[in-house]
Amino acid sequence: xxxxxxxxxxxxxxxxxxxxxxxxxxxxxxxxxxxxxxxxxxxxxxxxxxxxxxxxxxxxxxxxxxxxxxxxxxxxxxxxxxxxxxxxxxxxxxxxxxxxxxxxxxxxxxxxxxxxxxxxxxxxxxxxxxxxxxxxxxxxxxxxxxxxxxxxxxxxxxxxxxxxxxxxxxxxxxxxxxxxxxxxxxxxxxxxxx
Amino acid sequence: xxxxxxxxxxxxxxxxxxxxxxxxxxxxxxxxxxxxxxxxxxxxxxxxxxxxxxxxxxxxxxxxxxxxxxxxxxxxxxxxxxxxxxxxxxxxxxxxxxxxxxxxxxxxxxxxxxxxxxxxxxxxxxxxxxxxxxxxxxxxxxxxxxxxxxxxxxxxxxxxxxxxxxxxxxxxxxxxxxxxxxxxxxxxxxxxxx
Numbered sequence: 001x002x003x004x005x006x007x008x009x010x011x012x013x014x015x016x017x018x019x020x021x022x023x024x025x026x027x028x029x030x031x032x033x034x035x036x037x038x039x040x041x042x043x044x045x046x047x048x049x050x051x052x053x054x055x056x057x058x059x060x061x062x063x064x065x066x067x068x069x070x071x072x073x074x075x076x077x078x079x080x081x082x083x084x085x086x087x088x089x090x091x092x093x094x095x096x097x098x099x100x101x102x103x104x105x106x107x108x109x110x111x112x113x114x115x116x117x118x119x120x121x122x123x124x125x126x127x128x129x130x131x132x133x134x135x136x137x138x139x140x141x142x143x144x145x146x147x148x149x150x151x152x153x154x155x156x157x158x159x160x161x162x163x164x165x166x167x168x169x170x171x172x173x174x175x176x177x178x179x180x181x182x183x184x185x186x187x188x189x190x191x192x193x194x
Numbered sequence: 195x196x197x198x199x200x201x202x203x204x205x206x207x208x209x210x211x212x213x214x215x216x217x218x219x220x221x222x223x224x225x226x227x228x229x230x231x232x233x234x235x236x237x238x239x240x241x242x243x244x245x246x247x248x249x250x251x252x253x254x255x256x257x258x259x260x261x262x263x264x265x266x267x268x269x270x271x272x273x274x275x276x277x278x279x280x281x282x283x284x285x286x287x288x289x290x291x292x293x294x295x296x297x298x299x300x301x302x303x304x305x306x307x308x309x310x311x312x313x314x315x316x317x318x319x320x321x322x323x324x325x326x327x328x329x330x331x332x333x334x335x336x337x338x339x340x341x342x343x344x345x346x347x348x349x350x351x352x353x354x355x356x357x358x359x360x361x362x363x364x365x366x367x368x369x370x371x372x373x374x375x376x377x378x379x380x381x382x383x384x385x386x387x388x
Contacts (some may be wrong), residue, residue, distance in 0.1 A: 048242070048243070048325060049284050049324075049325030053284045053285055053291070054283060054294055054295070056340060057340045058283060058339045061341075070285070070290060070321060071290065071321070073290075082288065086274035089263070090243050090246060090247045091241060091247055094266060096266030125237070126225075128237075129325065130243075131325070133373075141339070145252045145335070146251045146253075
């Protein structure tokens with residue numbers, strides 16, 4: 001069964017070890033922020049720092065790539081990657097971000113607010129949301145370290161598939177920030193499969 | 195008063211808003227992992243993702259650079275930077291890291307264990323330690339995203355000075371991982387000034 005996250009909103013759900021999570025961009029050019037916590041103890045969470053360290057790269061993409069927890073355990077492994085461009089540097093957009101980054105736009109609670117609401121039933125607070133794995137997000141980094149947020153290169157129907165290595169709680173969004181998705185707000189589809 | 199952190203250990207202390215923290219490499223070529231939490235509520239912590247986002251760079255260095263919290267408030271501002279090379283990508287080394295990264299070396303509890311012990315009196319748990327700001331750590335990133343841990347370029351007596359923008363609890367280490375500091379384990383000095 002495929003589920004749809006409406007534009008500028010989020011969802012949270014369980015994925016058991018061995019199951020796969022498919023994240024699909026149904027219209028193309030959209031971003032989905034992904035966070036994960038161990039089902040048995042939400043003190044264990046998906047960590048960009050550990051993933052960069054053990055993978056020895058900031059480009060977290062491609063089949064076989066492992067996403068690690070703060071306790072140094074594999075949480076998710078990419079098993080199919082139609083796009084190959086994702087970001088693990090930037091935090092979910094938030095109400096506080098708008099006046100800093102988009103001062104001329106009306107503020108939105110953003111992916112952080114959406115994740116916090118969706119994850120609340122699992123006991124995950126807003127403060128406990130770490131830097132997200134931003135599926136399909138296109139953040140080039142120049143040789144001097146400067147970064148920019150560019151439109152995603154994902155096309156309609158492109159997917160990322162990840163295998164859960166632990167029983168997980170996953171938070172997922174259809175991103176709320178204009179720059180991340182080329183200026184339009186679109187849905188994200190997801191499916192959990194055995 | 196200057197305090198010394200012995201090799202492969204850590205410390206935690208308070209820094210009030212407006213005070214400065216000086217981190218000095220007394221022998222040269224050493225790394226110090228720095229984490230910070232708001233004194234009034236440790237749910238607010240120093241965030242690499244927010245700092246990359248608002249600074250629009252992964253090279254967090256140089257006078258005037260702001261380090262941001264997960265709640266999008268400035269926590270620390272660099273007021274003097276003798277070295278200009280630091281890392282905010284990688285997590286503190288940990289006991290679990292050794293078999294993955296240094297399989298031929300005896301495991302050590304690492305900066306994560308040292309930070310957890312030092313921060314425990316303030317209520318900060320091991321799981322709540324985020325990706326650290328790794329003072330003097332030299333992590334070049336190649337155009338394809340691949341990174342490597344190289345010896346620091348800091349010389350004996352080089353300092354980084356940061357102004358606290360909030361009342362903070364700071365955790366600080368003399369790093370325990372051989373690759374981070376060119377293969378030797380050395381102390382780190384720190385001082386809080388009004």
